[in-house]
Amino acid sequence: MPEYDRFSRFYDAAMDDPGPRADYVSGCIDRYLPAATSLLELGCGTGSILARLTSPTSLTGLDRSTGMLEVARGKVPGARLLEGDMQCFSLGERFDVVISVFDSLNHLLTFDAWQSMFDAVHEHLVDGGLFVFDVNTLGEIRRLGDEPPWVDDFDSGVLIMDVSFAEDESPDLTSQWDIRIFEHVGSSRFDLHHEVIGELGVSLERVKGALEPKFALLEETDENGNTPTDESVKAHFAYRRVP
Secondary structure (H helix, E strand, C coil), rough: CCCCCCCCCHHHHHHHHHHHHHHHHHHHHHHHHCCEEEEEEECCCCCCCHHHHCCEEEEEEECCHHHHHHHHHCCCCCCEECCCCCCCCCCCEEEEEEECCCCCCHHHHCHHHHHHHHHHHHHHHHEEEEEEEEEEEEHHHHHHCCCCCCCCEEEEEEEEEEEECCCCCCEEEEEEEEEEEEEEEECCCCCEEEEEEEEEEEEEEHHHHCCCCEEEEEEECCCCCCCCCCCCCCEEEEEECCC
């Protein structure tokens, strides 16, 4: 079963506010490509980002999870939503803007897969098109792994998330996110929904090095508006496609 199919009904209630990420995407479009008319989101999930975008006018979302796409169809009826793998997609068309946020890129568990996605993004952008994405950093993944499990009470249940990782000789960091959702189904009864999801942490210099031949960096920022490092919580990037 693709990642998050089990959690599609709970995802919006249990996850962070998507507003700031949508605002960052909109800001990048306003700054660097205000005439954009088409946008593709990779790993669109339940459509929370697409639903908050007022431009471009033509919106497309791609995700592996049929459950997440079902939720997105109700939330963003005007968007075209496609089931597919962001690692190696081929849609036969080009877009003004491609985005991948909410650390969707981290869910590709080898750096070769990251490079494959970057190549596919390049093939699907118009010349001068905009690529906007974010990642969880190496430092953030290590911090989450060192902390106690995260517990969140939400309307229909309780989420418990425990992150673990193992250091090895690889320059990258593979982590396992053990996610348990206890769905409240009666006065004292809960149903358990359990999934283990992987994330890969990669140094920011390695990410930028992989993009340099085909993309030009426009801006990079952390969660506080400063230049991101591997110890930041998040790193946000905007690139322009080089012909």
